[in-house]
Amino acid sequence: MLLDPFRRKINYLRISITDRCNLRCRYCMPEGGIPLIPHEEILTYEEILRLVRVFATEGISKVRLTGGEPLVRKGIVDFVSRLSQIEEIKDLSLTSNGILLKEFAQDLKNAGLKRINVSLDSLRKERFYHITRRDDFEGVWAGIEEALKVGLSPIKINMVAIQGLNDDEIESFARLTLTLPLTIRYIEYMPSGNGEEWKESDILTIPQIKNQLENVGKLVSIPSDRWDGPAKRFRIEGALGEIGLIGPVSSHFCADCNRLRLTPDGKIRTCLFSDEEIDVKELLRNGGSDHDLKEQLLLALKKKPERHPINTHQFKKCQRNMSAIGG
Numbered sequence: 017m018l019l020d021p022f023r024r025k026i027n028y029l030r031i032s033i034t035d036r037c038n039l040r041c042r043y044c045m046p047e048g049g050i051p052l053i054p055h056e057e058i059l060t061y062e063e064i065l066r067l068v069r070v071f072a073t074e075g076i077s078k079v080r081l082t083g084g085e086p087l088v089r090k091g092i093v094d095f096v097s098r099l100s101q102i103e104e105i106k107d108l109s110l111t112s113n114g115i116l117l118k119e120f121a122q123d124l125k126n127a128g129l130k131r132i133n134v135s136l137d138s139l140r141k142e143r144f145y146h147i148t149r150r151d152d153f154e155g156v157w158a159g160i161e162e163a164l165k166v167g168l169s170p171i172k173i174n175m176v177a178i179q180g181l182n183d184d185e186i187e188s189f190a191r192l193t194l195t196l197p198l199t200i201r202y203i204e205y206m207p208s209g210n211g212e213e214w215k216e217s218d219i220l221t222i223p224q225i226k227n228q229l230e231n232v233g234k235l236v237s238i239p240s241d242r243w244d245g246p247a248k249r250f251r252i253e254g255a256l257g258e259i260g261l262i263g264p265v266s267s268h269f270c271a272d273c274n275r276l277r278l279t280p281d282g283k284i285r286t287c288l289f290s291d292e293e294i295d296v297k298e299l300l301r302n303g304g305s306d307h308d309l310k311e312q313l314l315l316a317l318k319k320k321p322e323r324h325p326i327n328t329h330q331f332k333k334c335q336r337n338m339s340a341i342g343g
């Protein structure tokens with residue numbers, strides 16, 4: 017079992033397999049993109065698989081693939097299939113913007129993926145275009161329908177709620193849960209990514225979101241299970257789907273943090289908001305043993321901060337863009 021100095025049990029690795037993305041969401045990336053990590057610096061699938069196998073023997077049992085956009089990386093289906101065969105990994109999931117989901121949903125399901133998170137910040141075609149700078153709301157929606165059809169479950173839709181951008185769609189998203197088995201998760205806007213634009217006043221806080229949700233119906237709390245992340249779970253009375261509320265800014269949940277992150281270029285990050293990075297690529301490429309890799313994992317664990325610095329006087333924006341960390 018992996019325990020950090022604050023006695024948190026760490027069993028979750030979020031792996032960003034690419035910093036490339038096929039959207040340019042305003043709050044995440046500038047229109048022209050960001051400087052990309054050179055291809056040769058990006059871990060190969062073989063290298064990632066070796067790491068996961070080694071870390072799994074130490075206690076990592078939950079893996080999420082993210083990016084950038086994970087579905088733009090070639091060979092993703094075969095990679096998922098090989099990951100899903102690692103016995104100790106009990107929960108394998110993926111986070112996508114949904115653009116390529118219609119094309120990949122069935123193959124991913126066949127490869128062993130059980131569930132998926134889709135990021136979607138608007139249900140309105142024109143607004144989707146405004147936020148993502150790409151005109152493909154229908155493509156994402158078709159991807160969600162395909163994921164439902166092939167039986168990926170649960171399907172969680174992540175909506176970053178931003179004042180003046182999509183705050184008037186809180187209720188429309190919630191209404192989707194009345195008739196569809198979707199989990200709608202509202203996430204507070206965090207000071208990361210294209211952070212020059214971030215202002216505290218842009219945050220729609222979880223209490224504000226909850227107030228709006230009461231207009232749709234009575235919110236009934238659902239007890240969390242062991243694979244739940246930081247989301248507080250609810251159901252609108254009588255609804256098929258669920259609501260999740262994630263408030264990293266208004267109420268940090270660091271005391272329950274169980275995760276480490278792996279960047280596309282082989283650095284373990286101890287927290288989304290810390291620039292502390294522990295390199296594993298050198299070892300992977302220069303004959304490091306499994307024991308050496310485990311040592312790096314333990315070092316990362318040791319350096320995991322007690323909490324993120326948002327809302328403290330120590331806060332400064334982290335050096336990497338969200339797309340190069342994996343949100």
Ligand code: SAM
Nearest residue numbers: 044083084085111112113135205206208209343
């Ligand atoms: N391309 C994939 C996707 O769209 O889900 C994975 C990467 S994306 C960076 C992961 C998530 O981070 C998305 O849901 C995105 O909305 C979220 N995100 C990016 N910047 C954010 C911010 N400043 N605050 C909150 N969430 C953010």
